[in-house]
Amino acid sequence: MLATLAQAVVNGLLIGGIYALVSIGVTLIFGVVKIVNFAQGEFLMIGMYLSFFLATRAGMDPLLSLVIVMPVMFLIGMAFQHVLIRRVLGLGDMPQIFLTFALSVLLMNVALLLFTANYRTVQTPYTDAAVHIGAVYISVAKLIAFVLAMVFSGALTLFLQSTDIGKAMRAAAQNRDVAMLMGINTDLVFAVAVGLALALAGAAGALLMPFYPVYPAVGQVFVLMAFVAVVLGTLGNVTGALIAGLMMGVAESLGIQFVGADSGLIVVFAMLLLTLAIRPSGLFGGRAR
Amino acid sequence: MPLGLRSGFAVDIAVRVLLFAFIGVAWNLMGGYAKQLSLGHAAYFGLGAYTSTLLLIKFGISPWIGLVAGGIVAMLASLPIGWLCFRLRGPYFAIATIATAQVFMLLFLKFRDFAWGAEGTTIPFLGNAPLMMQFSGKAPYYYIALALLVLGLVITYTIERSWMGNYLVAVGEDEDAAEAVGVNAPRIKRDIYLISAFLTALAGTFYVQYIYFIDPNTAFSFNVSVEAALVSIVGGIGTLWGPVLGTVLLEPTSALLQSWLGASHGGVQLTVYALILMAVILWRPTGLLGLLTDAYHKLVRRDG
Numbered sequence: 134m135l136a137t138l139a140q141a142v143v144n145g146l147l148i149g150g151i152y153a154l155v156s157i158g159v160t161l162i163f164g165v166v167k168i169v170n171f172a173q174g175e176f177l178m179i180g181m182y183l184s185f186f187l188a189t190r191a192g193m194d195p196l197l198s199l200v201i202v203m204p205v206m207f208l209i210g211m212a213f214q215h216v217l218i219r220r221v222l223g224l225g226d227m228p229q230i231f232l233t234f235a236l237s238v239l240l241m242n243v244a245l246l247l248f249t250a251n252y253r254t255v256q257t258p259y260t261d262a263a264v265h266i267g268a269v270y271i272s273v274a275k276l277i278a279f280v281l282a283m284v285f286s287g288a289l290t291l292f293l294q295s296t297d298i299g300k301a302m303r304a305a306a307q308n309r310d311v312a313m314l315m316g317i318n319t320d321l322v323f324a325v326a327v328g329l330a331l332a333l334a335g336a337a338g339a340l341l342m343p344f345y346p347v348y349p350a351v352g353q354v355f356v357l358m359a360f361v362a363v364v365l366g367t368l369g370n371v372t373g374a375l376i377a378g379l380m381m382g383v384a385e386s387l388g389i390q391f392v393g394a395d396s397g398l399i400v401v402f403a404m405l406l407l408t409l410a411i412r413p414s415g416l417f418g419g420r421a422r
Numbered sequence: 423m424p425l426g427l428r429s430g431f432a433v434d435i436a437v438r439v440l441l442f443a444f445i446g447v448a449w450n451l452m453g454g455y456a457k458q459l460s461l462g463h464a465a466y467f468g469l470g471a472y473t474s475t476l477l478l479i480k481f482g483i484s485p486w487i488g489l490v491a492g493g494i495v496a497m498l499a500s501l502p503i504g505w506l507c508f509r510l511r512g513p514y515f516a517i518a519t520i521a522t523a524q525v526f527m528l529l530f531l532k533f534r535d536f537a538w539g540a541e542g543t544t545i546p547f548l549g550n551a552p553l554m555m556q557f558s559g560k561a562p563y564y565y566i567a568l569a570l571l572v573l574g575l576v577i578t579y580t581i582e583r584s585w586m587g588n589y590l591v592a593v594g595e596d597e598d599a600a601e602a603v604g605v606n607a608p609r610i611k612r613d614i615y616l617i618s619a620f621l622t623a624l625a626g627t628f629y630v631q632y633i634y635f636i637d638p639n640t641a642f643s644f645n646v647s648v649e650a651a652l653v654s655i656v657g658g659i660g661t662l663w664g665p666v667l668g669t670v671l672l673e674p675t676s677a678l679l680q681s682w683l684g685a686s687h688g689g690v691q692l693t694v695y696a697l698i699l700m701a702v703i704l705w706r707p708t709g710l711l712g713l714l715t716d717a718y719h720k721l722v723r724r725d726g
Contacts, residue, residue: 168513169514217704221704224707226511227655228707229512230459230512231655235696235699235703236696236700238695238696239693239696242696243689245689246690357521357524360514364510364514364517364518368514396528396532398524399532402521402525402528405521406521
């Protein structure tokens with residue numbers, strides 16, 4: 134029983150690292166640009182396909198493909214901000230929600246047209262490898278993904294805290310107009326924020342590739358988790374999103390283990406609804422919304 | 423056949439246009455006027471569908487009664503759902519509503535003893551039985567869908583011209599400001615959610631009676647939630663005729679695309695929908711109706 138519990142928690146934490154990366158991306162865009170990116174999951178999907186084709190066509194290990202996937206996704210993110218998001222800033226909820234929502238539907242269905250609905254996997258030397266700690270079994274691929282996810286989250290936090298553009302980003306997040314008056318180039322700051330968020334989504338995709346199949350709707354699973362995590366972790370709070378992302382992983386895993394194989398999502402949604410009922414401002418900080 | 427529609431295909435498209443226009447009208451009351459952008463109206467569509475089907479199959483109760491019962495169940499469900507989701511605003515309200523619809527789908531997928539689980543069930547065909555909402559031809563379905571749409575439009579028209587319409591628009595424009603001038607925003611949001619949920623449930627009952635089949639993926643389909651919002655936005659959000667106009671454009675387009683390309687090109691329909699939606703948002707946020715109004719004003723100005 135204890136071993137089962139430990140196993141479920143470990144499994145949850147490992148996949149929770151991926152949820153955390155997607156959640157941090159969502160919360161970063163929300164915090165800085167003030168829009169919710171419904172297409173974040175599809176950018177993870179694009180990262181996965183990129184990594185998949187680099188692996189199958191160029192023989193590149195998915196982990197090595199990070200050095201291509203992340204910069205490419207960063208540039209796509211800057212373009213996304215410049216071409217699409219910029220045009221709906223300050224226009225109210227409807228255009229902001231439905232622009233990124235439409236983009237999500239578009240990317241998913243274009244992927245369906247291009248790649249069909251087939252599940253595709255990449256086999257790596259470490260895909261089936263595992264280490265045992267006591268009775269607990271740890272997949273090497275998932276462990277690597279988790280560790281790198283934590284490294285990227287830490288690097289982002291460090292970036293926001295200590296670089297000039299990171300500070301400018303936090304300033305723009307607090308008050309866009311004042312930041313502009315202080316001479317901050319908000320267009321650039323926004324583009325970098327969206328770029329970083331997409332680079333994280335791309336990273337999550339490449340990290341998933343050794344142990345998770347890619348298909349056009351794969352992003353939906355992760356983005357739902359991310360949304361719940363972001364609500365749970367207080368909107369716009371990077372550390373909150375990180376912790377909540379890990380929590381979502383554990384909650385889902387415990388749900389699968391103790392309620393039933395198809396109950397992971399029910400547990401996650403129940404957590405969301407419970408949080409809303411008890412503490413609508415999220416667990417970390419009391420910012421109203 | 424109504425309106426000179428000859429083929430069964432044409433009547434089928436007409437029924438779908440009327441039905442989705444009606445769902446759009448129901449969504450638009452809340453999403454358009456009060457700007458509470460729900461992406462979870464499938465919850466009520468599905469509750470309506472399941473209520474009437476359960477009553478029909480387990481108790482032999484006519485779907486006409488089930489229609490109203492489903493609406494009432496949806497209204498009752500909208501109270502706790504609204505209580506939870508209205509704590510959030512804007513995009514997070516939308517996300518919370520997605521979650522509620524998904525929860526219903528998962529619940530109905532899981533509890534197979536209660537409502538046939540994931541396999542769903544076909545609705546027994548009783549021949550031509552108008553009292554059981556079953557007809558041998560397609561024409562009666564057309565008129566029922568038309569009646570539903572008229573009902574939705576009359577309700578919208580009445581609300582639009584009442585104090586409630588003004589309050590809804592005030593809440594939609596700026597909720598805090600509306601509250602500051604004495605609008606009871608939580609209450610008005612709850613009330614419009616009740617109406618919107620009730621109407622959406624009617625569509626659910628009608629739809630499963632029309633296709634003679636129900637399963638959780640059909641009844642709580644995310645596509646229903648999306649299409650309800652989509653037709654309203656494309657046609658003209660927060661307007662009486664917007665959802666109708668949007669459906670008239672989108673639904674036949676998708677039906678034709680499907681019949682031309684067949685099922686092998688899954689994804690084409692939604693790709694086209696998404697492109698239209700993005701184009702509307704970027705270039706014409708007032709929708710088709712706004713486009714037509716502008717064109718009309720230009721013409722009139724040129725004439726005068």
